[in-house]
Amino acid sequence: MYQLSHLVKQKALDLPLIESLAKTLYYGTGLSLTVIDQNHNKVFSHGPNAHVDDFLEDIFHPFVGFVKDTIKNHGNGVYTYDSDYALSYLVTVVADPSSYYGSLLLGPFLTKEANEHLINEVMHEQNFSMSKREQLKDLFNLIPILSSSRNYYIQQLVAAIVTNPHVTDLYPEAHLTELTEEMVENYDHAIEIEKSDHNHALEVLFLTKVQSGDIEKVIDLYNEHIKAQYFSQTSPNHLRNSKNKAIAFSTLLSRTIITGGVEAEKSLSLAEYYAQKIEQSHNFEELIDIIERMIIKYTNSVLQLSNINHVSVIKNASKYVHLHLSEPIRLNDVANYVNLSPNYFSSLFKREMNLSFADYVNQTRVKESQYLLETTNYSILDIAISVGYNNQNYFTTIFRKFTGVTPKQYRMRSAK
Template sequence: MSKDNLEYIAQLVYDSFEIPIFIWDQQRQQIQQIGECITSPLFDSREHFIKQLIELEALKDTPLLHITNYLETFIIIHVSSNNVIIIGPFTNFQMTENSVDALIHDYRISRQYQAQLYQYYSHLQLLTQKQIVSLCSLTYFLIYREPLDIEQIRSQIFHLDTIENRQTEQEIRTLRLEHDFHLDHQIEQKIWQYVKEGKREKLLAHLESIEMDSMSRLSKQSHVRNMKNQVIIYIALATRAAIEGGLYPEIAYTMNDISIQKVEEAQDLQKVFLIGDSLLLALIDRMNENKMSMNSKLVNMCKNHIFNHIFEPISIHDLAQLVHLNPVYLSQLFKKEVGIPLGKYIQEMKLQEAQQLLLQTNHSIADICMMLQFNSQSHFTSLFKKFAGVTPKQYRKK
């Protein structure tokens, strides 16, 4: 693309969003600047900072979002081997004087910069996450004449740090602790509703509209602590919503705990507020994979008991006592609702757990057989082959 065309596109984007745009060549030389850019008083050199942005690892032709610890956002697009576009700074936080004071506190910034920082943040354009996606999409289309895959941007906004199934499965075998927090009622109800109903796209749209700094402050001094508290709040809310939607409680609470641990350990502010969004989407995905379905309360009680006590002997008589029903009637009710006999369901859940243990641990086949309370290894192998189509040893080698 010619230099003139690139400058023309940059001007169109600036006219639409009024956010400064820089065009640099691969020799790290600035070609053009569109719009007035107020430089942060914390930068020793704006040019040096932008050169650092250009060095960030990114796929060619894919917009890269970068959020600084000072809550400034930049978009970097490597247009070709010769040119790079930098859009920014802007922010997606409502930066009040209290917010700025919290940043000063967190990063031990000299108070001599306080007035300059107030002025700097007051001049930054405020964009919602939806507007950020639109900005990336418009710029991309003008450059390449084809639509941008929005998931490329959403994945940067909402999927910074995924929760691996193996990590969840490995920790799920320990007792979980429930967390109890509170959030603005309307925001809580929408998050609760979309997670509970498994509506991934509606949740994404709702998250794009949330301004984290518009919520109540849970730490007066520290912006980082406040962000961590807010993220922990809706992790806890979404966990309860996923359980209401049918996700097994032990899965939900394990994912809850893993995410909260990551939030507490995170030092990068960008990572802190993206971990929570990633957890919400992961909960929906796991819920749709593992939900207990729309069975009666008694059947769900049995299914949850089987899940939680998978490493213990489980009998139909024990389950009947749990729900205060006759064993024969419970078996008939379970088969009517689930479609398979209760005894076979218990067996299949144990065999599914055996599959996970074979793939995710180094336990011997004999140990797995004993852990899951099968009568003998030969009996276990026979049942497993009938269930999975291969022997346990063959399954582990897959």
């Protein structure tokens, strides 16, 4: 059981300290944070997604039971609260054997992409009207996705921060004030100076070569420009500054190779691995060696995809379709999404899938409409619109082409 007594003051959460911790966690993880007191009232929130309960009003209704069960069976700690809306939170419960003082909720987050089917599942389970569908979709599009590995490391970070009994020394009450206007101006000025040292065109060229797996050009650009410009020993506290730049550089590379087709979870795992290696480096020479091996590893991750490039194209195209099922889906847009010309993408898709891209889109829409016809009472027109058809007659024609029956007949058969 974690000891969290340092977060409690006069039999209640130490709110000035908790608010500072909340901001630290928000800026450290990118996840919004909500603080709930012993009466389950929201007393503080920070971040763009901290107010989803304004739309999903009962998202915290099961939370009281979750807290009671957690205290009874586990006690203090960091746990995952899964709501009824496919949204989750990392929860730090602050309690002792006699009292519950409140909780820190980091989130919400998704564990998988919010495609059209997930939206429809939530709509069905919560018995929402179709009028709420676009609002729900817009909301989910703003929620971050956490892989299992990132979830694990964030839990470790939260535990390390909130269980540190010396955290009060880091946030003395005298310093728990808002930034003054002068401090903000000085900070902005420092950012502008730092930005001026960067060659944006060079960064774009370098990242483009990483994304395409051009290992030889990547190494040349690094040796000729990147190393000298970004990782030098000329600045004060150069090792710490270079470590910070290296971690930021690793994060940028991890996002770049995802665009190049590497699985997001693999890319984020590499970023976490190299962040640890960078922090563990003891001197500048060791750090540079890690950076150089890191750059080669990231670039080779893209290069190794060349043998399965076609599989990656089809997978990404399918992903696009499932994420935009209720919207107009144009071949040109999808071809651009997978970085191919429309003609080449169309012929590649048909060769690999043995059906045209247009047929694949219609087939996917029909499958989703079958789910809605079987599980909801939405009108056929509403279902047609939700899967991307604004004309019910056209929807019926397409549905009959793939199933042999009309939507109405299919619903009647399913009800038997």
